[in-house]
Amino acid sequence: MRIAIITGASSGLGREYARQLHAAFPEIEQVWLIARRRPLLDELGNELGIQSLSFPLDLSNDKDIESLARRLDEERPQVELLVNCAGCGYLSDVADTDSELLSRMVDLNIRALTLVTRAVLPYIMKGGHIINVSSIASFCPNARMTVYSSTKAYVSSFSLGLREEVRDRKISVTAICSGPMATEFLEIGGISGNSDMFKSLPYCKPQAVAAGSYAAAKRDAAFYTPKIFFKLYRVLSKIIPHSILVKFVKT
Numbered sequence: 001m002r003i004a005i006i007t008g009a010s011s012g013l014g015r016e017y018a019r020q021l022h023a024a025f026p027e028i029e030q031v032w033l034i035a036r037r038r039p040l041l042d043e044l045g046n047e048l049g050i051q052s053l054s055f056p057l058d059l060s061n062d063k064d065i066e067s068l069a070r071r072l073d074e075e076r077p078q079v080e081l082l083v084n085c086a087g088c089g090y091l092s093d094v095a096d097t098d099s100e101l102l103s104r105m106v107d108l109n110i111r112a113l114t115l116v117t118r119a120v121l122p123y124i125m126k127g128g129h130i131i132n133v134s135s136i137a138s139f140c141p142n143a144r145m146t147v148y149s150s151t152k153a154y155v156s157s158f159s160l161g162l163r164e165e166v167r168d169r170k171i172s173v174t175a176i177c178s179g180p181m182a183t184e185f186l187e188i189g190g191i192s193g194n195s196d197m198f199k200s201l202p203y204c205k206p207q208a209v210a211a212g213s214y215a216a217a218k219r220d221a222a223f224y225t226p227k228i229f230f231k232l233y234r235v236l237s238k239i240i241p242h243s244i245l246v247k248f249v250k251t
């Protein structure tokens with residue numbers, strides 16, 4: 001059976017990836033929806049028009065990732081699409097942030113993304129796709145979101161390296177570098193109302209980011225950055241030394 005696996009599917013961008021899945025990949029017969037809140041996954045599954053399975057997993061917990069790996073080993077599905085979308089980011093200086101929140105960002109954005117990818121990789125079919133949700137925060141460190149931006153630099157770097165490793169298997173790997181989106185992320189991260197930078201930036205719509213991501217994966221793009229404004233920022237971040245740019249991109 002051909003399946004898709006989407007992490008962070010219970011809200012925001014991940015939910016949008018699930019909603020657009022059938023239109024973008026009609027050949028996929030089943031989707032595995034992963035996040036902690038089961039009722040939201042079940043509700044989403046009922047509206048998708050394809051078979052869906054809810055996996056209420058806490059991906060910051062190794063045991064939960066191992067249970068996903070075991071399920072894959074039992075079912076041995078043909079995975080056409082893996083979307084690593086689960087992520088979190090908290091606004092505040094490192095010295096003012098609880099260690100638990102710092103760990104949560106590293107565990108979910110780096111460790112879980114890496115281990116989920118490792119668990120799924122043996123089952124990704126020739127011609128399949130991996131979409132890793134990074135951020136414009138990966139372009140240059142953002143003070144006050146130093147750990148978050150560093151985790152997303154990892155996601156972009158990991159994606160590019162993995163892309164070379166799986167090229168011979170004809171698997172595409174695409175890192176998605178979106179600007180801000182009005183999702184739960186902003187409230188959970190304490191960003192809403194507390195960041196002049198977030199107030200001044202143009203916002204991306206999750207619907208458009210999901211659609212653009214799928215198109216980018218199909219054309220085997222290494223990166224997808226929505227909006228001209230953020231494409232320009234990406235170019236500038238390659239030209240201007242980060243030791244200078246970092247002073248102007250504080251969140």
Ligand SMILES: NC(=O)c1ccc[n+]([C@@H]2O[C@H](COP(=O)([O-])OP(=O)(O)OC[C@H]3O[C@@H](n4cnc5c(N)ncnc54)[C@H](OP(=O)(O)O)[C@@H]3O)[C@@H](O)[C@H]2O)c1
Pocket residue numbers: 007008009010011012013014034035036037038057058059060085086087088089108133134135136177178179180181182183184185186188
């Ligand atoms: N919103 C933005 O401004 C923005 C900009 C650029 C990039 N991004 C990236 O976009 C991705 C999606 O974020 P979003 O904006 O859609 O935010 P969101 O609505 O908060 O979605 C985050 C998703 O991750 C899941 N999640 C959180 N902790 C988890 C855990 N421990 N285990 C399993 N799942 C977990 C959440 O579900 P549960 O709570 O049910 O577990 C939710 O489905 C993230 O990687 C984020 O870094 C966001």
